[in-house]
Amino acid sequence: MLVLDSITRRFGERLALDDVSFTVPDGRMVGFVGANGAGKTTTMRIALGVLAADSGTVTFRGTTPDLATRRRFGYMPEERGLYPKGRILEQLVFLARLHGVDRAVATRRGQELLERLGLGERSRDKLESLSLGNQQRVQVAASLIHDPELLVLDEPFSGLDPLAVDSMAELLRERTAAGVGVLFSSHQLDLVDRLCDDLVVLHGGRVVAAGEPEELRRERAGSRYELVADTDLGWLEEVPGVRVVERHARGAVLDLSGGDPAGGDLAGGAAGLDQQVLAEAVRRGPVRSFAPQLPSLSELFQEVSR
């Protein structure tokens, strides 16, 4: 696994990274999110060894990565690395050769990757002759060409159509299944939600949330509940402490933050308001589900990025 421990980096007076620590375990997809200027690219550059930290350490599988180890990393930089006027497959092969891959192997792998990304027919064309989204696919292929042990991808999905996102995600999933850790940044939160195993949220150069998205959501579930029941739920409007946020065909979303968590007499017991609402709903008829409503990734992001 890749471990970043207490990384700090300044640019002049500006503290771009402040005590950043997180891990990219082998075989996991780690989504890296944060507003513009939060420090994602700076962190990735430091992780890859292309930029130095002022303090803190980066280790990969227990040791500080030397040049030989770093050659086994795959990196898609923010500024992208390929030449617009270069031929596609030639450039992939050239990059693979820089990483020590044999020409024949590199050519086969390059062609395979391009075919997987729907660009098999274009391998001899110049990069600039492709649409921007297709150029983006080739940039990702370039980071995969030498079969790396770790992938660090700066916005690999930007500009891709939904089908291209799926084929790219499948390609990356194959890498994680083979034990490769993947760190990828993105501003597309729904996509990150769908793809990542772990999430790291950066805000103003600090890690403000890290962990499995489901876990992070549960921690911030707050006081919203969804009740799905067969009966009419109009009675909820009258319950002190209950605010009906939304009604839908089968139930309602409730905010119970106005209630006394330790008691109340709706159902005559000392249970919290959630249990009282549930008991009352059951008394009135069949309840299909009643559970805390977890915030979306976008809500979570907004909350931790304040």
Ligand SMILES: Nc1ncnc2c1ncn2[C@@H]1O[C@H](COP(=O)(O)OP(=O)(O)OP(=O)(O)O)[C@@H](O)[C@H]1O
């Ligand atoms: N070479 C540099 N010189 C001076 N300041 C820099 C340099 N690189 C980054 N910064 C500053 O460091 C902060 C973090 O920038 P960084 O590019 O890492 O953010 P980011 O999260 O990748 O943003 P975006 O989502 O816009 O790509 C910003 O305030 C940026 O202006």
